[in-house]
Structure formats: C-alpha cells, structure tokens
Amino acid sequence: MNAGDTAFILLCAAFVFIMTPGLAFFYGGMVRRKNVGNTMMQCVFIMGVSVIMWVLVGYALSFGGNHAGIIGGAKWFGFNGVGMKPGPYASTIPNLAFAAFQMMFAMITPALITGSVAGRMKFKALVLFIILWSLIVYYPMAHMVWGEGGFLAKIGSVDFAGGNVVHITSGVSGLVLALTLGKRRGYDQGVYHVHNTPFVFLGAALLWFGWYGFNAGSALAANGLAAHAFMTTSVSAAAGLVSWMLIEVFSEGKTTLVGASTGLVIGLVAITPGAGFVPMWAAVICGLLVSPICYFGVKLIKGKLKIDDALDAFGCHGIGGIWGGIATGLFGMTSINGVAKWNGLVFGETRLFVAQIIGIFVSIAVAVVGSLICIAIVRIFTPLRVEERAEKIGLDVSEHGENAYPSFNGLD
Numbered sequence: 001m002n003a004g005d006t007a008f009i010l011l012c013a014a015f016v017f018i019m020t021p022g023l024a025f026f027y028g029g030m031v032r033r034k035n036v037g038n039t040m041m042q043c044v045f046i047m048g049v050s051v052i053m054w055v056l057v058g059y060a061l062s063f064g065g066n067h068a069g070i071i072g073g074a075k076w077f078g079f080n081g082v083g084m085k086p087g088p089y090a091s092t093i094p095n096l097a098f099a100a101f102q103m104m105f106a107m108i109t110p111a112l113i114t115g116s117v118a119g120r121m122k123f124k125a126l127v128l129f130i131i132l133w134s135l136i137v138y139y140p141m142a143h144m145v146w147g148e149g150g151f152l153a154k155i156g157s158v159d160f161a162g163g164n165v166v167h168i169t170s171g172v173s174g175l176v177l178a179l180t181l182g183k184r185r186g187y188d189q190g191v192y193h194v195h196n197t198p199f200v201f202l203g204a205a206l207l208w209f210g211w212y213g214f215n216a217g218s219a220l221a222a223n224g225l226a227a228h229a230f231m232t233t234s235v236s237a238a239a240g241l242v243s244w245m246l247i248e249v250f251s252e253g254k255t256t257l258v259g260a261s262t263g264l265v266i267g268l269v270a271i272t273p274g275a276g277f278v279p280m281w282a283a284v285i286c287g288l289l290v291s292p293i294c295y296f297g298v299k300l301i302k303g304k305l306k307i308d309d310a311l312d313a314f315g316c317h318g319i320g321g322i323w324g325g326i327a328t329g330l331f332g333m334t335s336i337n338g339v340a341k342w343n344g345l346v347f348g349e350t351r352l353f354v355a356q357i358i359g360i361f362v363s364i365a366v367a368v369v370g371s372l373i374c375i376a377i378v379r380i381f382t383p384l385r386v387e388e389r390a391e392k393i394g395l396d397v398s399e400h401g402e403n404a405y406p407s408f409n410g411l412d
Contacts, residue, residue, distance in 0.1 A: 001085075004222050005090075005220075006094060008217070008221070009090075009101050010101075012101060012213035012217025013104050014213070015210045016104035016108065017104050017107070018206055019104075019108045019206065019210035020111050022202075022204075022207045023108065023203060023207060024040040024042075024044060025200070025206065026199070026200055026202075026204055027043065027114065027118065027203070027311050028199055029194060029198070029199025030200055031311070033394075033408060034394025034396055035119045036195065036196070037395075037400055038123065038399050038400060039119075041123070042114040042117075042123070045127060046111045046114075047107060049127070049131060051107065053134055053135075054099075054103045055078065055103075056078055057139075058106055059076050059103070060073060060076035061073075061139040061140075062138075062146075063099075063102070064076035064077075066147060066150070069143075069144060069149050070140055070143065071139065071140050071143055072139070079096075082095050084096060087099075089146075089148075089220070093221075101217055106138060106142070108166070109165070109166045109170050110130045110134055112170035112174070112313055113133070113173050113313060115311035115312065115317075116175060116309050116314060117177050118311050119391065120181055121177070121385060122383060123395070125378050128377075132378065133173060136370040136373055136374060137366055138165070140366065140370075141164065141363065142165050144362070144366075145157070145165050145359070146159075152358075155355050155358060155359075156340075156341045156342065156352065156355040157358060158337075158339055158356070159325070160215070160218050160229065160276040161214055161218040161273065161276070162214070162273070163269075163325045164363040166272065167321025168317075168318060170313065171317035171319070171321055172363070172367035172368060172371075173367045173368075173370070176367070176372065177371065178309045178310070178314070181384055181385050183306070184308055184391070185388060185392070187308050188306075197258055200257070201257055204261035204264055208264055208268060211272075212230055214272070215272060215275040215276070218275070219276060225336075225337060228275075229275040231283075232275045232280060235280060235284055235287065236270055236271035236275075236283045236287035236290075237267040239267055239285075240265075240291050241260050241267060243267075243289075243290070243291035244259050244263025244264075244295065265316065266316045267291070269290070269316060270286045270327065271283055271287065274331065274332060277336055277337050278333065279331065282327070282330075285327070286331075289323070294315055294319050294323075297315050322360055325359060325360045325363075326353075326356060326357070329345060329356030332344040332352050333347070
C-alpha cells in the first residue's frame with residue numbers, strides 16, 4: 001500500500017467525475033434552447049444510475065473474475081469483498097480506490113452516446129437503453145480490454161485509458177441509435193445553430209481538466225508513466241486544437257470558439273488509447289491528424305450520407321477513437337510501457353498493429369450488435385422517439401415540464 005498512490009488515484013477519480021457534468025455543458029450548449037435541459041439531463045441521470053449499477057453488478061461483471069475472456073463474475077456483486085486492501089489490478093492502492101476510479105469511466109462512457117440522439121429521443125427510452133447498454137456492451141468491453149484474462153488483452157491489444165472501451169463503443173452505438181431514430185424533423189430544411197457558445201467552451205475546458213485524471217490516472221500510481229500520460233494528453237489536445245483552427249482558417253477564413261473546443265476534445269480522444277504507450281513526438285502527430293480526419297469524417301456523415309449524428313458523437317468519439325487505436329499500433333513502444341508486448345509498425349514490428357486492428361473491429365462489432373439488442377428490448381416497453389408535437393415544442397417542456405430559459409420568448 002502506498003499513501004501517495006492512493007491519494008493520486010482518488011484525486012484522478014474526482015477529475016474523471018467532473019467530465020460528465022462538463023460533457024453536459026458541452027452538449028447542452030450545442031443544441032437548441034428548447035432542448036438544452038433535456039440534453040443536460042441525459043448526462044445527469046447517468047451520474048446516478050451508473051454509480052448504483054457499478055456497485056451492485058458493474059464492477060463484478062467488469063473485473064470480478066473471468067468467464068471465457070468476455071465477462072467477469074459474481075464474487076464482487078454489491079461490492080462484497082471489495083475493501084481497503086489491494087486487489088489484483090493495482091498492488092499499491094486499495095481495491096476500493098481502483099473500483100472508484102473505474103466507476104467514473106462507467107459514468108462518462110454512456111453519457112457520450114447521448115450526443116447522437118439530441119432533440120428527438122424519449123427520455124424513458126434512453127434510460128432503459130443506457131441501463132441495458134451498460135450491461136450488454138460496456139461491462140463486457142471493460143473486461144475484455146482491462147480485466148484479468150480479458151480476450152483482447154490476451155491477444156496483445158492495448159488500450160491505455162479507453163479508446164476501445166469508451167470512445168469507439170459509445171461513438172458506434174450513438175451512430176446506430178441515430179440511424180434507428182432517423183433525422184430530427186426539419187433537419188434538411190433548417191440550419192441548426194449552437195445556442196450557447198460559452199457553454200460549449202466551459203464543457204470542453206472541464207473535459208480537458210478531467211482528462212488528466214482519465215489518462216494519467218490510468219497508470220494506477222503516481223509515477224513516471226503517469227507523468228508521461230499527463231504530457232502526451234496535453235500535447236495531443238493542444239495539437240488537435242491548433243489543427244482544427246488551421247482547417248477553419250483555410251476553409252472558412254476565420255476561427256471559431258466552437259471549432260477550437262471541438263478540436264481540443266478530439267485531440268484528447270485520439271491520445272486516450274496510446275497516452276501511456278506512444279512517445280511525445282507521436283502525441284503531436286496524433287493530435288494534428290485527428291482534426292482533419294474527424295472534420296472530413298463529419299462532413300461525410302452529415303453531408304454525403306445525410307445521417308443526423310446530432311452532436312457528432314460518432315464523428316468525434318467514434319472516428320477519433322478508431323484513429324487513436326490505429327496510432328497506438330503505429331507508434332507504441334514497449335520501452336515506455338511493458339504492457340505493450342511489441343513495438344508499433346513504424347519501428348518495424350507488425351504484431352501490435354495487427355492486434356490493435358483486431359481490437360477495433362471487435363469493439364465495433366460488440367457496439368453494433370449490443371446496441372441493436374438494447375434497441376429491440378427497449379421497443380417492447382416504449383417507443384424510442386418522441387411524438388411530432390413534443391419535438392416541435394422542445395423536449396425540455398414535453399419530457400420534463402421545465403424550461404431552461406423561462407424568460408425567453410423568442411423563436412427557437
């Protein structure tokens with residue numbers, strides 16, 4: 001046991017917690033006034049439900065034992081046996097501290113999905129979907145990547161802080177939901193404007209702040225690897241921000257606060273799987289390239305394919321997470337972190353790169369199949385989409401009976 005490591009991980013857990021309220025501001029600022037409360041509430045309810053689920057079954061199914069490399073076991077149901085002594089995943093911190101840190105990942109991940117369904121999904125349907133999705137998609141993915149005996153870990157695929165587990169699964173699941181729900185009414189006729197730019201930047205700033213806990217904390221100790229992950233996180237976020245600004249200058253002639261905020265977030269997404277594996281110069285490349293990849297990816301999804309991924313959950317987290325996993329296979333180094341069994345492709349070895357590609361495809365498949373199962377179950381109990389009138393008046397009033405801006409009387 002180490003008091004410094006314990007304090008560090010608990011502080012990092014608190015950092016990761018603030019990411020979900022930050023995401024609520026980030027997403028809430030992007031939607032129309034009439035939907036901001038509903039959009040933020042979609043994140044807020046997860047802050048409660050995810051904690052209860054994690055304590056009752058989530059931690060056990062993710063990390064409590066191993067069944068076929070796909071799912072955990074029942075030994076830690078209700079946190080039974082999860083105490084103050086170290087567990088099997090970190091020798092210098094209490095099992096409770098590790099569980100608390102991982103609990104925050106189980107909170108932020110399903111919240112990312114909500115960006116794809118903004119403005120048109122029934123709140124009751126979303127609640128049921130998120131509960132089922134956590135059971136069917138998130139907990140198995142967490143076990144396969146990070147759990148003892150996990151399938152993807154055994155084949156050599158690495159994911160330092162959640163490229164597969166967090167970003168690819170949530171982004172792909174968001175895309176499946178967006179396709180299932182269809183476009184927002186009037187999507188092809190009207191122009192959707194960001195309603196509160198300061199909210200967007202506040203959310204992005206909180207996400208960047210929390211991401212230091214997300215990535216550095218994944219070292220599970222206050223050590224050099226944590227410092228390395230802290231700095232690669234900083235570098236990639238900064239590179240993503242600058243790269244997005246440059247794209248806007250060349251394409252629009254001016255930069256925007258929303259664009260800069262988006263760029264820094266996808267820079268964080270890109271470095272997440274490789275933060276503790278790639279050298280610092282590679283973190284610059286990760287961030288610089290993720291912005292054009294996601295920028296043109298969003299253009300393809302919304303412009304050519306006409307898919308209403310409302311707040312670009314797949315365009316940013318799905319595509320950014322896929323690039324991050326590929327980049328880890330390109331630039332990963334065993335000398336930085338021995339968890340990586342091989343060096344990346346640019347250093348002349350192929351096995352890590354192949355393992356990363358397999359991990360990405362498995363993550364996509366689990367997200368697609370799992371989401372379709374969740375959708376089918378939810379539809380037994382309730383329609384997925386709100387009625388036309390409810391969508392027109394806004395989900396704040398129709399779903400929650402409240403208004404984020406009660407004194408505003410203008411058109412939305």
